[in-house]
Amino acid sequence: MAGPTTIHHARSNTFGIWDISFISLYSPFLIIPFECFRKQKPITQVSIIIIATLLLGILVELGQSAFSRTPDTGDIFRNLIGAGVAICFLLPVRKKFPAKSMRLFKLTFVILIGLQIWPIVVALIDEQHARNEFPVLSDFQSAMQLDRWECGCAISIEKDIGCQGNRAMRADLDTQHYSGFTLKYFPRNWNGYQWFQFVIYNPSEEVIRITCRIHDKLHTQGPQLYADRFNKTQSIPVGWHTIAIPLDDVRKAPAGRKMDLSQIYAVGFFATQLPHPRTIYIDDVRLMK
Known part of the structure; x- marks a missing residue:
């Protein structure tokens, strides 16, 4: 008898992983140090990143129907988390912001990432329980x-x-x-x-x-x-x-x-x-x- 090796269209490897990919997708892309970008003031760089993230996210969501996927405004929120990660951890001019404020922003985005990952962790744990408990x-x-x-x-x-x-x-x-x-x-x-x-x-x-x-x-x-x-x-x-x-x-x-x-x-x-x-x-x- 073949054993139950997979959980049918498992929660952890469908929309969950897809959702988390939106966080990582935007972080490296939005901090490419174009010369004209690097010459801007720190607050202007941050504003450009946030606005670009919103515009790109909206365009992606509007194009979802072409790929048989329902648009999800939650993806735009996850895009912004990715932008926040880029700003707090990767953007070179981040060091010009007050240290206390930057620590607070870093903690905030770490928590937000944790909240996004937690449902996938729960799904993975339950999927393993389901395999162990089968045929229940x-x-x-x-x-x-x-x-x-x-x-x-x-x-x-x-x-x-x-x-x-x-x-x-x-x-x-x-x-x-x-x-x-x-x-x-x-x-x-x-x-x-x-x-x-x-x-x-x-x-x-x-x-x-x-x-x-x-x-x-x-x-x-x-x-x-x-x-x-x-x-x-x-x-x-x-x-x-x-x-x-x-x-x-x-x-x-x-x-x-x-x-x-x-x-x-x-x-x-x-x-x-x-x-x-x-x-x-x-x-x-x-x-x-």
């Missing part, structure tokens, strides 16, 4: 696990509510046509396992119908038809319930093909057209042999 996909014993999920509703990790008296994820479903949450970051190779299992809790006496959907990477590359993925709706009465889905059913679910269990892309849970908001809990999402 999410048991919510760590607050970091919440970032493995994308939500179309409010989600949180609650203590002393899980199926074994520990933690579980709470989802507050609303009355939109589809309201739910999706597991997006996990080891994607499910070959060698026979069951996909999760535990769900309905705290209400009123039955709720929850649909579980599973699809592979190939599904995302087409029109994403309902018949091209696995869908199963369950009526959940009050209390805790363990739901086990045969992976052979998942494999055979797409019409006209077999789902690739080595390339599972996402697992979703949702309710459809609820008449009023409902709360459910989910725990111990895992694969079983």
